[in-house]
Amino acid sequence: MTQTVSKSARPIPASSVRDDDSAVVDVDALSRALLGKWADIRLQARELAGREELHTPAGLSHTEHRERVMTQLKVLVDTKAVHRAFPKYVGGEDNHGGNVAGFAELVVADPSLQIKAGVQWGLFGSAVLHLGHREHHEKWLPGIMSLEIPGCFAMTETGHGSDVASIATTAEYDVEKEEFIINTPFRAAWKDYIGNGAVYGKAAVVFAHLITKGVDHGVHAFYVELRDDNGFLPGVGGEDDGVKGGLNGIDNGRLHFSNVRIPRTNLLNKYGDVAADGTYTSSIESPGRRFFTMIGTLVQGRVSLDGAAVAASKMALKTAIQYGTERRQFNGASDIREEVLMDYQQHQRRLLPRLATTFAASFAHDELLQKFDDVFSGAHDTDADRQDLETLAAALKSLSTWHALDTLQECREATGGAGFLSENRFTALRADLDIYATFEGDNTVLLQLVAKRLLADYAKEFAGADFGVLARYAVGQATDRTMHRTGLRQIVQAFADTGSEKKSAVALRDPKTQRDLLTDRVGTMVAEVAGALKAARGLPKDKGAAVFNANQHALIEAAHAHAELLQWEAFTRGLERIEDAGTRQVMTWVRDLFGLSLIEKNLGWYLMNGRLSAQRARTLGPYINRLLAKIRPHAVDLVDSFGYGPEHLRSKIASGEEKARQDEAMEYQRLLRASGAAPVDEKILIQRKKQAAKAKR
Incomplete structure (x- = not known):
């Protein structure tokens, strides 16, 4: 990867850059540079994210929040905001990069909406798309796209999170009936933290060890129906994960299976198939390589979270820096005028390096998105390209999600008590994004994946x-x-x-x-x-x-x-x-x-x-x-230049209210002094007495 992704950045020579303190920023030009290749789609998504029906008022119960987000998904369907990544032959646009660019902006509306949309179309739908064949696409994708089939991505188990290869769910083939039998053999094998699992999911892509003729061929994906209008189907069970630390608009739950039978053709068989007689075949001979190829097709989630984390950091910094240029506190340099927070060096130290990191993460995400689109559009889709994409996504998702959490917390503290009020969104965003650091791959585990790739590249030299x-x-x-x-x-x-x-x-x-x-x-x-x-x-x-x-x-x-x-x-x-x-x-x-x-x-x-x-x-x-x-x-x-307006920020301290308060306070003090009725400060009287006493001596 270090050769293909991390090539020389052709630094601008220091001598070619004017060190001119009179330089000004062209906000529109910088905004265009940040919007990147899919600028039109990003702007469309931001317009949608600014609509009131996609916003969630504070104070809803988790049940009310879930219901609201489910109705919001239908708005996304009606506005065709979910079709971009799917094939044209099922009504999509085959626009993989544009799809993720638009999806990342949904965090602006409500992170619960973004992640629930990601479960439905970015995980459940993408698994059918990338692990199945055209007959699977034509059978299920229209219903998935229209929300007729709300679905789940059932990979994680209570006993195994990031270690997908060690999950315990099995899918054993019955030759006589040409069916797979799905089982979660013990409690730790239950599928856990599954979005749409508690209430709404009617079907799931279930990851399980494929066993046929007594041979375990490793983890494969199966399309399994979960519920009808009367509840769970026979053999399927589960429970609600309940209230979480954030993202409570998503009905996360646990699922378990006891001798659930599905047709042989419900195996999503792009990388491994079972014939009617139980014979297993695969175009990839190595079981390890086959597994990583299947898992690698689902990298979209990490790319999406990277973009969403960058967007959240931008919103937080816009709010905190806007507030910091209006809020006045302490008057060390003047007896009558307090200092703006952003003029304090320590306040600059708190926010401006994080602003710099956010720009870096934004430019890096744009390159990651281009790499993702190259692979999934087929423009550059070799094994090496896919490995580079997986490694790059793991590296950048880890840094950007950690950075978002750090930035939200620092911005909350930098805005004092105002930042703690729910009306300014820092606390809610911080709670919602907390899980970004450990889902779609725990960040520390993902960095270990990156490190192993670095070692492999080092050895190849x-x-x-x-x-x-x-x-x-x-x-x-x-x-x-x-x-x-x-x-x-x-x-x-x-x-x-x-x-x-x-x-x-x-x-x-x-x-x-x-x-x-x-x-x-x-x-x-x-x-x-x-x-x-x-x-x-x-x-x-x-x-x-x-x-x-x-x-x-x-x-x-x-x-x-x-x-x-x-x-x-x-x-x-x-x-x-x-x-x-x-x-x-x-x-x-x-x-x-x-x-x-x-x-x-x-x-x-x-x-x-x-x-x-x-x-x-x-x-x-x-x-x-x-x-x-x-x-x-x-x-x-x-x-x-980040391009987020009041309808996106929805934060009172970024609305100009603080400036109005400060202006009112300064005008009050000015008029009071001008009236001659202002009380005398006790410290001034003490100083006058000292001066008088000194004069007498």
């Missing part, structure tokens, strides 16, 4: 290499370690850094320096883990697993660093799409803020590994503070 190549590499590694451990690299850099502080800061501002530092960290971390894991080769399974476990944290940290590098590179490529010089200047400062904040966050690593001298490291914080001061005047323009 030396596959078939002769002794001379390996020897030269070993010498290079030894030399590199010697330089860092003896401080030679630090000494050389310290010598180069001698001179003005400005010289060191300029070096850190250089995009090549930033990229080199970020890339070097990833490469070094991967190489160190790879070297440590070499000891596991040839060991018994349990001892090998122990070696891997001892290096698991370092492995995941390397994957995290790699994902951050991908975001930085996407941001840098995004700068190339901005034609307006002033906008590009400001956005270059924002990109630098993102890159240098990453380096500052990991400054201990760079110092301990000799990648930065202490002198240069000392310039980092002050330079970031100068960047914050440069970006501060453009903060509102930057969040306005």
